[in-house]
Amino acid sequence: MKLFGRKTSEGELLAGGENAIANKEVEGLSQGQIVRRRFFRHRAAVIALVTLTSIIVFVLSALDTKMGPIRIPGWWKWGVEDIPELRFEDCPGGTTGCPTLSINPNSHFGFGTHPFGQDDIGRDYFALVMNGARRSLMIMFVIGIVSGFIGVVVGSISGFYGKKIDSVLMRLVDFLQTVPTIIIAAVIGKAAGKVGPLYLALFLGILGWTGLARLVRAQFLSLREMEFVDAARVAGASNLRIAFKHILPNAVGQIIVSITLIMAGAILTETALSYLGFGVVPPDVSLGLLISQYESAFTTRPWLFWWPGFFIISIALCVNFIGDGLRDAFDPRQRRRITKKDRLQAKLQVKAGE
Amino acid sequence: MTEKNVLQISDFNVDFWVDGVWYPAVIDMNLGLAAGKVTAIVGESGSGKSTTALGLMSLLASNARMQGSVLVKGEEMLNAKSSVLRQFRGKEVAYIFQEPMTALNPLFTIGYQIIETLRNHFDMGPKEAEARALELITMVDIPDPAGSINKYPHQLSGGQRQRAMIAQALACDPALLVADEPTTALDVTVQAEILDLMRGLKDKLNSAILLITHDMGVVADMADEILVMKDGITVEKGTADQIFNKPQHPYTKQLLGAVPKLGSTKKRALPYKEDAKPDPVLKLSDVTIEYPKRGRQPAFTAVKNFSLEIYPGEIVGLVGESGSGKTTVGRASIGLLPVKEGSIQIVGKEIAGADQKQLSAIRRHTGIVFQDPASSLNPRLPIGESIGEPLLLAGIAKGAELAHMVEELLDQVELPRSYRNRYPHELSGGQRQRVGIARALALTPDLLIADEPTSALDVSVQARFLDLLQELQVKLNFACLFISHDLAVVDILCHRIAVMQNGLLVEEGDRDQILKKPQNDYTKRLISAVPVPDPAEQRIRREARLALKK
Numbered sequence: 076m077k078l079f080g081r082k083t084s085e086g087e088l089l090a091g092g093e094n095a096i097a098n099k100e101v102e103g104l105s106q107g108q109i110v111r112r113r114f115f116r117h118r119a120a121v122i123a124l125v126t127l128t129s130i131i132v133f134v135l136s137a138l139d140t141k142m143g144p145i146r147i148p149g150w151w152k153w154g155v156e157d158i159p160e161l162r163f164e165d166c167p168g169g170t171t172g173c174p175t176l177s178i179n180p181n182s183h184f185g186f187g188t189h190p191f192g193q194d195d196i197g198r199d200y201f202a203l204v205m206n207g208a209r210r211s212l213m214i215m216f217v218i219g220i221v222s223g224f225i226g227v228v229v230g231s232i233s234g235f236y237g238k239k240i241d242s243v244l245m246r247l248v249d250f251l252q253t254v255p256t257i258i259i260a261a262v263i264g265k266a267a268g269k270v271g272p273l274y275l276a277l278f279l280g281i282l283g284w285t286g287l288a289r290l291v292r293a294q295f296l297s298l299r300e301m302e303f304v305d306a307a308r309v310a311g312a313s314n315l316r317i318a319f320k321h322i323l324p325n326a327v328g329q330i331i332v333s334i335t336l337i338m339a340g341a342i343l344t345e346t347a348l349s350y351l352g353f354g355v356v357p358p359d360v361s362l363g364l365l366i367s368q369y370e371s372a373f374t375t376r377p378w379l380f381w382w383p384g385f386f387i388i389s390i391a392l393c394v395n396f397i398g399d400g401l402r403d404a405f406d407p408r409q410r411r412r413i414t415k416k417d418r419l420q421a422k423l424q425v426k427a428g429e
Numbered sequence: 430m431t432e433k434n435v436l437q438i439s440d441f442n443v444d445f446w447v448d449g450v451w452y453p454a455v456i457d458m459n460l461g462l463a464a465g466k467v468t469a470i471v472g473e474s475g476s477g478k479s480t481t482a483l484g485l486m487s488l489l490a491s492n493a494r495m496q497g498s499v500l501v502k503g504e505e506m507l508n509a510k511s512s513v514l515r516q517f518r519g520k521e522v523a524y525i526f527q528e529p530m531t532a533l534n535p536l537f538t539i540g541y542q543i544i545e546t547l548r549n550h551f552d553m554g555p556k557e558a559e560a561r562a563l564e565l566i567t568m569v570d571i572p573d574p575a576g577s578i579n580k581y582p583h584q585l586s587g588g589q590r591q592r593a594m595i596a597q598a599l600a601c602d603p604a605l606l607v608a609d610e611p612t613t614a615l616d617v618t619v620q621a622e623i624l625d626l627m628r629g630l631k632d633k634l635n636s637a638i639l640l641i642t643h644d645m646g647v648v649a650d651m652a653d654e655i656l657v658m659k660d661g662i663t664v665e666k667g668t669a670d671q672i673f674n675k676p677q678h679p680y681t682k683q684l685l686g687a688v689p690k691l692g693s694t695k696k697r698a699l700p701y702k703e704d705a706k707p708d709p710v711l712k713l714s715d716v717t718i719e720y721p722k723r724g725r726q727p728a729f730t731a732v733k734n735f736s737l738e739i740y741p742g743e744i745v746g747l748v749g750e751s752g753s754g755k756t757t758v759g760r761a762s763i764g765l766l767p768v769k770e771g772s773i774q775i776v777g778k779e780i781a782g783a784d785q786k787q788l789s790a791i792r793r794h795t796g797i798v799f800q801d802p803a804s805s806l807n808p809r810l811p812i813g814e815s816i817g818e819p820l821l822l823a824g825i826a827k828g829a830e831l832a833h834m835v836e837e838l839l840d841q842v843e844l845p846r847s848y849r850n851r852y853p854h855e856l857s858g859g860q861r862q863r864v865g866i867a868r869a870l871a872l873t874p875d876l877l878i879a880d881e882p883t884s885a886l887d888v889s890v891q892a893r894f895l896d897l898l899q900e901l902q903v904k905l906n907f908a909c910l911f912i913s914h915d916l917a918v919v920d921i922l923c924h925r926i927a928v929m930q931n932g933l934l935v936e937e938g939d940r941d942q943i944l945k946k947p948q949n950d951y952t953k954r955l956i957s958a959v960p961v962p963d964p965a966e967q968r969i970r971r972e973a974r975l976a977l978k979k
Contacts, residue, residue, distance in 0.1 A: 302800070302805040303806055306797070306868065307807070309797050309819075310818045310822055311819060316822075
């Protein structure tokens, strides 16, 4: 398919070509528009995008946000530090702090005072989960950005210059890949836990870029041989311009997809580390930490697992689906399958035409 | 409709489902093909000829719908059960594709691939199949059959790979051979050999051949009957003689008219006098170019002791087969490849050994048009930006002034100004090559290097492209190094011709001198291998060529 993407335009004698029909779909659209269109056709990805956005907005707006002297109040009545009275009436089996959320529409639908329940000392579990989700999201994005940045820079330099620089950088990648991430992260996490989750995220980001760097390098190696790069060089473009204006935009699809997958992995790594006790440490909360703290209460108070678990799974799943949708959208070979509905619709159209 | 026909296509329609609408790709095709005959389907890209070929055996993508009837040996193929189709594919109907490198599996030896085909269709032991495979490889004239049977596709040359694919196709003595552009990826001399081979095998095995091609010369060489297609419609059908000598439909006439013919253009006077030559624009003296050693691969000398001069206002054709080093010369002339020995001068300035700064100063005098319209434009940049880049980087213009200059350049190559904001994928191959010219001419260069700019284009598009290039050359009076493997194109365009073989310059001279009175044997062979779009003349040439070979 050497001429993929060729298309016709109305009344053009020269236009046409082998893929004229297949490219009717992309007529008159820029690359970005095509990608957007393909993405929005991927139903799972769109649902995931909407869900993730809602989760982020929901989680961020629930609690008070402090940025230096500015304080934006959240809409939820409890904060992480509040210790309201522990509730124990109508809880099953003599437990305390059971959730008041009732989603049975027939009887009494309502949130109650503590919809997700309370922890051992009575702190509102909804507030804790929201705070944990915030931390986990923050860690996820920081890891994505840091490893994305390092991966792209190292991969680009390696692929663009080749030769010695490439060898040196790729040996570094080999070395980092042989290091067991979870153990290094545990050691760093132990140290970083005291300084806060942001540093943990930065460290994890610094370890997580190797796969992306290889990918970007491969893209650069193949794109660098394209004729348009030679054309730019003949036009007098500097190396920097060739790398940033001509090669990188063409690799951006792969990069975005890869970063979303890194992010989905990051939230799970954070959870795993926190569960092992090497990630986020109290008094800070993260979703993984919440799960590990109430490990022993699984049989008696299962709600302490439901909600952190629900958020971890939803976020990781959404990011994965978005990555999936982006990959399909950037892949020019993706064609839509024809469904029975499509065939029926075409038949109806023909009939209407007659 | 006779029972004897191996292939009988009636009212064949193919539609593709795109974005909620069925688009027709083949419309009401009718065709009968008897054993031992060759029918050619000709047309330009997008006319539906390959779709027809793949549609016969239901090999199309899932968004295709086929209607009508395709009978192979009297058996219906359309909407047949996949078990029936599998029986016919390979055994009764075999395919030869355009690009043997991608059609053969690189992980298996050619022998294994032929044996696999054999054992899929016949109850055969491994020994027996191997003996038969060896026989087939011998039949298609691959040198050293016993050794070649264990070779992987990448160890064979392009022509040998195509032969291996033909051997695989012939493994089960198919009644019908579908050849989809079988020689497009090959050099002319190899093409001539492959066509000879196919002709010989057809007579020996009495197979029918459905030949799909855009090359009228190949058609003239092979076909008994011809079907001309345009936009899915069969515009004309007839015997080879009828189509070539008495074409009825205007499209057929146009198509035949666009095919460049060797020796059909008038003499073009050199733009300077032989005894008072001006200073050359490009001067290569004793240039040797080497691809350095890579890992275990030894260094490879692509061009050796090459000397050539190009004077202002003339077009010099550089011809040769693939691997002869002509593209290497072109790329080195513009400083994209380092020179090992010798010197390259552009308007008196030395390129060999120049640093980045000197190079970019020299490059302002040059432009280059690349071979592949698909990869020569950055898919992420609107074409206006691609065209304007040399101007912007040279600091000649920016902003509104740049936009204005880009529009002028688009006018020059006869593209609408509104195309400035379009992206490369929206343009056809011919339009993209025009954009390539506009970009190359942006700095009004003294020297234009055109590296096979028409090899990916249809003949009618190529004809228009060549006209445009000629007009621009006369208007702007730049010197041009035109690299091509197509002698007929070079014949139309060039004042002088240089012929290369294996990195060496074998002959150089005036156009007419080279084409009419070639001195070198290689040049003679090259010229005689070019198929001519005229069945009668082609037959004479074929016999002359065979005589030359003996």
